[in-house]
Amino acid sequence: MNYKDTLLMPKTDFEMRGNLPKKEPGYVQRWQENKMYEKVIKQNEGHDDFVFHDGPPYANGNMHTGHMLNKIIKDVICRYKNMLGLYTPYIPGWDTHGLPIENAIQKLGVNRKELSTAEFRKKCYEYALKQVDIQKEQCIRVGTFADYDHPYLTLLPEFEANQIDVFAKMAMDGLIYKGLKPVYWSPSSESALAEAEVEYHDVKSPTIFVKFQVKDGKGILDTDTSFVIWTTTPWTIPANLAICLNADYTYALVQSEKGKLIVLEELVDSLWEKFELKEKQILKTFKGQELEMITCQHPLYDRESLVILGDHVTAEAGTGCVHTAPGFGMDDFIVGQKYGLDIYCNVDEHGCMMEDCGEWLAGQYVDDANKTVTLKLDELGVLLKLEFITHSYPHDWRTKKPIIFRATDQWFCSIDKIREKLLDEIDHVEWLNEWGHIRIYNMIKDRGDWCISRQRSWGVPIPIIYCEDGTPIMEEEVFKHISDLFRQYGSNIWFEKDEKFLLPEGYTNEHSPNGIFKKEKDIMDVWFDSGSSHTGCMKERGYRYPVDLYFEGSDQYRGWFNSSLIIGTAVYGQAPYKTVLSHGFVLDGKGNKMSKSLGNTVDPIKLVNQYGADILRLWATSVAYQSDVRISDEIMKQIAENYRKIRNTMRFVLGNLADFKAKDLVEVSKLEGVDQYMLVELNDLMRAYTDAMDRYDFSEANQLILNCFTNTLSAFYMDFTKDILYIEKADSLRRRQVQTVLYHYAKTMMKLLSPILVFTCEELHDHFHCDDDKAESIFLEAKPELLTIDHEAEIKDFYQHFLLLRKDVLKSLEELRNAKVIKSNMEAKVTLCLKDAYQNMSTLKDVLKQLFIVAKVELVDDSTNLEEYETAYIHSEKFNGVQCPRCWNYYDESEMEGELCHRCHDVIND
Numbered sequence: 030m031n032y033k034d035t036l037l038m039p040k041t042d043f044e045m046r047g048n049l050p051k052k053e054p055g056y057v058q059r060w061q062e063n064k065m066y067e068k069v070i071k072q073n074e075g076h077d078d079f080v081f082h083d084g085p086p087y088a089n090g091n092m093h094t095g096h097m098l099n100k101i102i103k104d105v106i107c108r109y110k111n112m113l114g115l116y117t118p119y120i121p122g123w124d125t126h127g128l129p130i131e132n133a134i135q136k137l138g139v140n141r142k143e144l145s146t147a148e149f150r151k152k153c154y155e156y157a158l159k160q161v162d163i164q165k166e167q168c169i170r171v172g173t174f175a176d177y178d179h180p181y182l183t184l185l186p187e188f189e190a191n192q193i194d195v196f197a198k199m200a201m202d203g204l205i206y207k208g209l210k211p212v213y214w215s216p217s218s219e220s221a222l223a224e225a226e227v228e229y230h231d232v233k234s235p236t237i238f239v240k241f242q243v244k245d246g247k248g249i250l251d252t253d254t255s256f257v258i259w260t261t262t263p264w265t266i267p268a269n270l271a272i273c274l275n276a277d278y279t280y281a282l283v284q285s286e287k288g289k290l291i292v293l294e295e296l297v298d299s300l301w302e303k304f305e306l307k308e309k310q311i312l313k314t315f316k317g318q319e320l321e322m323i324t325c326q327h328p329l330y331d332r333e334s335l336v337i338l339g340d341h342v343t344a345e346a347g348t349g350c351v352h353t354a355p356g357f358g359m360d361d362f363i364v365g366q367k368y369g370l371d372i373y374c375n376v377d378e379h380g381c382m383m384e385d386c387g388e389w390l391a392g393q394y395v396d397d398a399n400k401t402v403t404l405k406l407d408e409l410g411v412l413l414k415l416e417f418i419t420h421s422y423p424h425d426w427r428t429k430k431p432i433i434f435r436a437t438d439q440w441f442c443s444i445d446k447i448r449e450k451l452l453d454e455i456d457h458v459e460w461l462n463e464w465g466h467i468r469i470y471n472m473i474k475d476r477g478d479w480c481i482s483r484q485r486s487w488g489v490p491i492p493i494i495y496c497e498d499g500t501p502i503m504e505e506e507v508f509k510h511i512s513d514l515f516r517q518y519g520s521n522i523w524f525e526k527d528e529k530f531l532l533p534e535g536y537t538n539e540h541s542p543n544g545i546f547k548k549e550k551d552i553m554d555v556w557f558d559s560g561s562s563h564t565g566c567m568k569e570r571g572y573r574y575p576v577d578l579y580f581e582g583s584d585q586y587r588g589w590f591n592s593s594l595i596i597g598t599a600v601y602g603q604a605p606y607k608t609v610l611s612h613g614f615v616l617d618g619k620g621n622k623m624s625k626s627l628g629n630t631v632d633p634i635k636l637v638n639q640y641g642a643d644i645l646r647l648w649a650t651s652v653a654y655q656s657d658v659r660i661s662d663e664i665m666k667q668i669a670e671n672y673r674k675i676r677n678t679m680r681f682v683l684g685n686l687a688d689f690k691a692k693d694l695v696e697v698s699k700l701e702g703v704d705q706y707m708l709v710e711l712n713d714l715m716r717a718y719t720d721a722m723d724r725y726d727f728s729e730a731n732q733l734i735l736n737c738f739t740n741t742l743s744a745f746y747m748d749f750t751k752d753i754l755y756i757e758k759a760d761s762l763r764r765r766q767v768q769t770v771l772y773h774y775a776k777t778m779m780k781l782l783s784p785i786l787v788f789t790c791e792e793l794h795d796h797f798h799c800d801d802d803k804a805e806s807i808f809l810e811a812k813p814e815l816l817t818i819d820h821e822a823e824i825k826d827f828y829q830h831f832l833l834l835r836k837d838v839l840k841s842l843e844e845l846r847n848a849k850v851i852k853s854n855m856e857a858k859v860t861l862c863l864k865d866a867y868q869n870m871s872t873l874k875d876v877l878k879q880l881f882i883v884a885k886v887e888l889v890d891d892s893t894n895l896e897e898y899e900t901a902y903i904h905s906e907k908f909n910g911v912q913c914p915r916c917w918n919y920y921d922e923s924e925m926e927g928e929l930c931h932r933c934h935d936v937i938n939d
Contacts, residue, residue: 032915035937036755037764039684043796047676049641053788057169060806066174069111069808070118078117079110080576082567082606083175084589085122085183085559088160089129092167094615094623094660095582097633101649102612102727103580104173108784109722112812119175120566121168125157125184126488127555128218128427146486147524153487154521157184167634171642172787174808181566183489183558188565190516192553193492195561197508198600204443205481207493207501209372211355211362212480214435216380216394217428220484221439226556232422232431234261235399238304238348238413239406240290241272241325241334249319254282254289256325256336257300257413259347261420264398266406267386268354269327270370271335273361274317275342278349284310287413291320293349300348304413317342328411329402330387339364356436359477374436378484395433440482440491440551447599448473454594454604461610461725462655468586469594479595481554488552490523494532495547496540506533523548560592563605579606583613610725612654618661631660643786644669650727650785671735675782676789678738681747682775683796685754689768691800693760697818700766702873703746703880705818706828707770710741711777712815713825718781727785734781742774745832749882756916758936772799777813827869830900831880834863834870837898838881841905851907856919858885858908862892863901884908884919 060066083103086096103119110117130153135141137156141149165177181188199205213222240255256272274280281294285306292300294314301309323336341360342351355365356374365372375383382398384391390401406412423432444451451473460466482491492511493501510533514522523531528546537544558565568574575597581589590609597605616622617629624630636645648668652658697708714737721729750767757764775797783790787808794807804810818824838861842854851857859881863870870877877886885908889895895902910919913930915937926934 030937032933035915037688037757037759038755039681040687041680041684041796043680043683043793045677045680047641047643047672047789049643049788050638052792053172053637053642054170056788056791057172060174061169063805065806065808066119066176068805069174070116070176072809073111073114073116076114076116078573079107079113079115079578080567080572081107081110081117081119081578081580082563082576083120083122084579084581084585085124085181085562086164087127087129088123088125088157088164088182089133090160092164092633094631094633094636096164097167097171097645098612098615098649098652098654098658099580099582100168100173101171101646102654104171104175104787105646105650105727105784106578106580106725108174108787108808111808112780112784114812118572119173120179120181120570121165121175121177122181122559122562122566123157123161123164123183124555124559125161125182126153126552126558128220128483128485128487130157130160131485131487141486145524147521149486150521150524154184157182170634171637171645174787181562181569183555183562183565184519185565186516186519187569188558188562189489189520190512191565191569192489192558192561193508193512193515195564195596195600196492196553196557197505197512199442199596200503200508201505202599204446204599205440205503206443207438207440209436209438210441211357211359211372211434211436212439213423213432214378214380214437215425215428215430215432216378217425217430218485219378221437221480221482222425222432226426227423227432228426229421230424230429231419233417233419234422235263235403235415236261236418237263237403237406237415238300239266239328239352240288240411240413241269241328242411243323244326244333245324247323249315250282250291250323251289254291255411256291256350257348258350258352260352261418262357262395262399263402263406264376264382264395265354265357266352266402267329267382267390268356268373268375269334269352270355270373271337271353271361271365271368272325273337273339273342273351273353273364274320274349275340276316276318276321276338278317278342278344280315280317280320280349281311282313282315284308284312291350293344295344296349303416328406328409335368335370337364337368357434359434362436372436376433376435378437380433396431439480440493442479442481442557442595442599444473444476444478444595447595450602451594451598454598458604458606459608461608462583465583465586465590465609465611469590472587472591473594479554479592481557482551483554484550485552488555489520489558491549491551491553492523493549494528495549496538497543497545498540500538500540501549502532502538502546507536556588556592557596559589560596563593563597564600574601575603575605575607577606578608578610580610580612583611585611610655613657616657616659618659618663620657620659636665640665640669641788643788644672646785646787647672647731651731653728672786672789674735674743675738675786678743678747679775679778679793682742682771682778683793685771686768686775686797686799688759689765689772689799691772693765693768694772695762695766695769697816700769701763701876702824703828703876704766704770706824707741707746708773708816709818709821709825709828710737711773712818712821715777715781715813715815722784730781731785734778738778745835746770749880752879752882752916752918756933756936758939773816775799776810779807780810780813783807830867831870831873834861834867834900835881837900837903838883838905840898841896841903842881842883845905845907854881854883855917856907857883857905858887859883860887860889860895860904860906861901862889862895862903867900884910885921 107117107119134152213227215222238259243250243252243254279294281297283290286308320336321338325334327334353361355361355370355372375386380395382390382393425432455470528548593605717733718730753763753767779790779793790807845851892902895904908919912919915933920930
């Protein structure tokens with residue numbers, strides 16, 4: 030007889046190899062055809078809800094690895110909340126306005142100068158929708174569930190109408206105003222920028238020290254005296270209107286071979302060394318306040334420079350005499366307002382010097398002007414020192430080119446009026462990244478008013494119409510009319526129709542006696558678009574405010590978290606989110622930032638095609654995503670190895686349930702102790718998993734499951750139960766007891782893993798045949814509940830002690846194998862003398878042989894000739910017995926029935 034044919038070997042069509050890249054698209058198609066997302070959401074309708082709001086990625090180009098990390102984790106969060114039975118819809122969004130799309134259109138060969146603004150915007154609209162479709166398909170391919178048939182897009186008419194309503198509410202509350210002040214200006218984008226659109230990079234800049242000669246010393250200083258200023262932007266010297274001192278600092282009048290110079294007293298020695306001046310005689314000292322209102326001669330032009338006072342002047346760098354150009358710096362602007370100085374700007378939108386700078390300078394770009402101005406100052410004999418420093422300088426985060434501070438007429442959102450409320454709201458939000466609270470709090474505490482206007486075409490127009498005398502119309506009736514038009518036609522109506530159409534029928538205004546009106550040409554900052562998405566998407570679709578969670582990258586503390594907070598608080602008096610969580614950036618395997626120039630970018634779609642989306646999802650949920658994370662081929666190979674452990678373990682479990690149905694389940698109370706222990710461990714796993722997932726610690730949840738598969742199931746339970754599953758009679762109680770444990774593990778693990786390994790768990794569910802009434806999909810199965818087990822704590826304590834004993838026995842056996850006395854533990858006999866704390870292990874004496882997977886276990890009371898271990902005195906030796914050809918276990922001759930052991934003989938002959 031071929032005894033192998035009598036064994037009950039595992040049987041399953043669930044393949045060992047995942048072949049994920051080939052299988053996954055089929056599941057994507059199935060879910061779409063069967064509207065699985067809708068069914069999952071429908072199942073929880075009427076339950077408690079969890080409202081998550083998706084931050085919109087920008088619709089331009091393929092999704093990169095950072096996007097996929099973001100989208101996968103969002104999907105895991107929503108799937109988990111749905112698994113808990115919470116009503117958790119996921120409305121995906123896209124940010125569809127802005128400069129990158131304008132640039133992309135022009136790169137495609139569209140000449141915007143040949144088109145009207147409305148026609149150009151239509152091109153942008155069509156392009157944005159195509160980009161959304163591309164990114165949507167990529168998100169779907171990685172297994173995300175969302176309402177992709179009804180996403181929110183910032184270009185949708187209803188979204189734009191809501192945005193106008195938000196703007197109107199803020200305007201009517203006095204939070205929106207137009208003003209001339211310095212703003213971040215990007216010459217490369219030809220537009221104002223918000224703080225959120227600025228990033229800092231080190232640059233090498235010229236720094237100059239210049240003499241401004243006293244013109245009217247007010248009886249305190251002679252006209253042969255000069256104030257020494259310092260600047261890192263020589264191009265702003267032509268716009269100088271003042272020199273600012275600190276009222277409380279002490280300034281010294283110092284005689285030198287370059288004349289009498291005024292600098293901060295404490296800096297005299299270091300400055301004289303820098304200027305390489307030999308003569309140094311302090312003639313007199315003054316408090317800054319004594320020198321206020323003295324005038325100096327501008328070194329380049331026939332105009333005066335006024336000496337003023339300001340608290341922003343420090344002794345940390347320069348000379349203590351601060352060059353002040355109110356048109357090019359916020360501190361300069363603020364102090365200039367105090368003294369009634371003009372907001373003088375002599376640089377155009379391209380970053381070029383204007384005509385009133387003089388023929389010698391006009392038309393030069395600011396970087397070129399640096400050199401020209403410095404040479405001119407040197408030529409005039411007022412340059413004391415030129416040196417170069419490397420310092421952090423603001424750049425346009427899209428074009429990566431330097432920006433300037435430049436005074437222009439812009440629309441602003443007042444932060445000052447609501448700052449305290451914003452700070453209070455920040456304190457009431459739960460910031461799951463602890464440093465996130467500090468970061469956004471300091472940003473709001475220190476930020477100036479938000480410049481919300483942009484000099485571009487593709488965006489939501491600022492809904493302002495001006496009267497003949499330039500007065501902006503800010504009336505509820507007008508805003509409402511514009512909002513209604515946008516909801517009906519979309520915002521392009523602003524550029525297609527004239528002012529009469531855009532105003533309510535029959536509208537008149539005393540500031541326009543001739544009925545002449547002019548509409549604003551600027552559009553809103555795209556951060557105003559996405560920052561109003563709590564209204565344009567969530568409130569528009571009937572979801573509550575505030576939502577439960579915002580989750581985005583760590584750069585969004587200055588971006589979406591920030592703008593959403595400002596607009597939400599301004600409009601509703603409350604932050605739009607209860608909880609905020611963020612993730613870091615994705616770096617290469619060496620920890621370097623990814624860039625095309627370095628050639629170290631990782632295409633997530635290539636990874637999906639190579640490994641499968643489930644491997645990418647396992648990576649995203651295995652890394653410490655709240656900080657920067659790494660990805661590389663080596664890392665993905667390790668993740669793939671972890672996946673194989675999970676897959677192969679589940680394959681074993683399914684294979685051994687081939688002949689098992691739910692009706693065969695054995696009651697927990699009638700299971701063997703070790704089986705009950707395995708279910709106690711399963712309960713503990715569910716508790717720990719839930720705790721980790723509730724804290725959004727997905728890597729811990731993954732590790733818990735992986736450890737359970739590797740240590741509890743594979744290395745322990747499945748190892749010794751093969752002897753039961755393969756050898757015993759199919760419907761024997763002992764085999765059914767083990768299968769009962771495997772059934773609970775299969776059901777539970779499939780469900781716990783389903784938010785992460787979405788494709789694999791659906792495949793597992795397809796091959797799970799124990800339940801005749803199983804749901805259509807794993808995602809429609811109920812959340813696994815804790816099993817009722819009497820005396821859980823006692824069972825756990827007992828078997829944890831047993832596992833310590835087992836560990837010592839395995840050490841003893843390893844020594845025997847290393848000495849080549851035995852080839853396998855099945856050939857060994859173990860003699861045990863239990864220590865006092867482990868005496869209760871003797872209750873397992875009838876099953877210790879099976880639990881240790883050895884030929885024989887003998888319990889003795891005498892430890893003589895036994896080796897001491899932590900739990901017992903142990904001696905392992907080769908067992909000289911007979912091997913059963915069916916079960917491969919070793920027995921005494923007296924335990925055999927012919928060539929088979931008693932057990933195998935009974936199974937075959939029953």
